[in-house]
Amino acid sequence: MLHAPFFDPAKTYYQNWEEGPFNGFADGVVLPVGKPRFEYLGYKIAYPLGIAAGPLLNAKFVKAALEKGYDVPVYKTVRTRIKQCNEWPNVLPVEVEGDLTLEKAAKGLIVKKDYTEPLAITNSFGNPSYPADVWQKDLKEVVAFVKTRPGQIVCGMIEGTRWEKETTEEDFIDDWVEASRMMKETKVQAIEANFSCPNEGDRVKRLLCYDADMAAKIASAIKKEIGELPLVIKVSYFENQQELRDLVKKTGGLVQGISAINTIPAPVYKEDGTQALPGGEWRLKSGICGYPIKWAGLEMVKRLKALREELGLAFSITGVGGVTTPQDFKEYRDAGADVVMTATGAMWNPYLAKEIKEAYPDA
Numbered sequence: 001m002l003h004a005p006f007f008d009p010a011k012t013y014y015q016n017w018e019e020g021p022f023n024g025f026a027d028g029v030v031l032p033v034g035k036p037r038f039e040y041l042g043y044k045i046a047y048p049l050g051i052a053a054g055p056l057l058n059a060k061f062v063k064a065a066l067e068k069g070y071d072v073p074v075y076k077t078v079r080t081r082i083k084q085c086n087e088w089p090n091v092l093p094v095e096v097e098g099d100l101t102l103e104k105a106a107k108g109l110i111v112k113k114d115y116t117e118p119l120a121i122t123n124s125f126g127n128p129s130y131p132a133d134v135w136q137k138d139l140k141e142v143v144a145f146v147k148t149r150p151g152q153i154v155c156g157m158i159e160g161t162r163w164e165k166e167t168t169e170e171d172f173i174d175d176w177v178e179a180s181r182m183m184k185e186t187k188v189q190a191i192e193a194n195f196s197c198p199n200e201g202d203r204v205k206r207l208l209c210y211d212a213d214m215a216a217k218i219a220s221a222i223k224k225e226i227g228e229l230p231l232v233i234k235v236s237y238f239e240n241q242q243e244l245r246d247l248v249k250k251t252g253g254l255v256q257g258i259s260a261i262n263t264i265p266a267p268v269y270k271e272d273g274t275q276a277l278p279g280g281e282w283r284l285k286s287g288i289c290g291y292p293i294k295w296a297g298l299e300m301v302k303r304l305k306a307l308r309e310e311l312g313l314a315f316s317i318t319g320v321g322g323v324t325t326p327q328d329f330k331e332y333r334d335a336g337a338d339v340v341m342t343a344t345g346a347m348w349n350p351y352l353a354k355e356i357k358e359a360y361p362d363a
């Protein structure tokens with residue numbers, strides 16, 4: 001059921017950071033944590049459900065998620081240096097009939113006036129980041145909190161950046177390593193690496209997850225830095241099975257987990273046909289999430305599971321995309337997801353974790 005969102009799209013990212021979370025995540029209700037009984041990345045967790053990187057901007061949001069029974073929350077992507085957020089608005093409702101196939105995404109979507117069920121939204125932040133000393137201090141606080149709660153863990157999400165136009169490949173890899181080092185210092189229980197952000201505009205020609213050699217170089221450099229700390233890479237939907245196989249072959253033995261999927265990019269227009277999101281032309285395309293991308297997340301989980309088996313690998317699979325009801329969660333578990341995560345669904349229904357646990361006590 002639609003509630004008022006805990007991240008308020010009517011406010012800027014910075015207002016949300018300062019004042020949030022809102023509504024259900026600010027109601028003071030604390031739900032009990034179950035017994036640790038599921039295995040994920042070498043930890044025992046109470047229930048295989050989390051909130052994917054994005055809506056949980058800082059420690060206050062992550063703490064609220066833990067207290068509402070999301071046992072594996074991911075702290076929104078951060079970088080080694082400050083980076084401004086894309087111009088407001090950053091979240092808008094979009095009209096999608098049924099599944100968002102790649103053909104429909106290519107044609108483009110129109111924004112709607114209101115958020116209605118089934119929920120389909122676009123989000124475009126550009127992975128902003130507070131300075132590292134700010135997010136490190138903030139994250140350390142909630143990591144200390146989660147360590148008092150058996151059955152729950154917190155993941156931190158990083159993204160390496162090409163800070164200057166002439167950034168070399170070596171500088172880029174170094175920035176990923178630096179981000180991993182900073183993230184490890186927070187004592188977080190696992191690191192996710194964002195190999196799939198679609199909202200970087202023309203700064204990035206091709207998503208990192210589609211460049212298997214570079215992805216492997218970066219994953220290996222990160223692992224060298226973080227040692228035993230688990231590493232999960234977050235990937236997008238792959239049209240091409242050979243490319244996915246190549247990525248899994250080259251990175252699947254280095255990482256402890258693969259998370260799929262990020263949003264599906266599509267041009268987004270106002271009703272009058274003009275670009276919906278303000279800023280340059282590069283903002284025409286924006287990531288779509290919510291119910292219409294569930295098909296793609298489910299399909300990727302099945303394909304990753306088959307490849308894991310075929311290649312004799314052992315990484316965990318995190319299923320993400322379009323989980324807005326308990327049944328969606330179950331579909332992901334049946335498809336082979338070791339852990340399921342929701343972003344849009346949880347944003348509008350803080351009690352989704354409770355509903356899922358009641359519907360499927362054994363997951």
Ligand SMILES: Cc1cc2nc3c(=O)[nH]c(=O)nc-3n(C[C@H](O)[C@H](O)[C@H](O)COP(=O)(O)O)c2cc1C
Pocket residue numbers: 007052053054055076077091123125127157194197234261262263288289290291293320321322323341342343344345
């Ligand atoms: C408000 C919002 C912000 C997001 N920010 C990030 C982010 O910082 N890093 C990232 O990897 N994915 C980000 N995402 C994508 C989600 O992690 C997820 O992959 C995607 O939304 C699909 O899941 P959903 O259909 O449950 O929303 C964001 C999603 C939303 C809704």
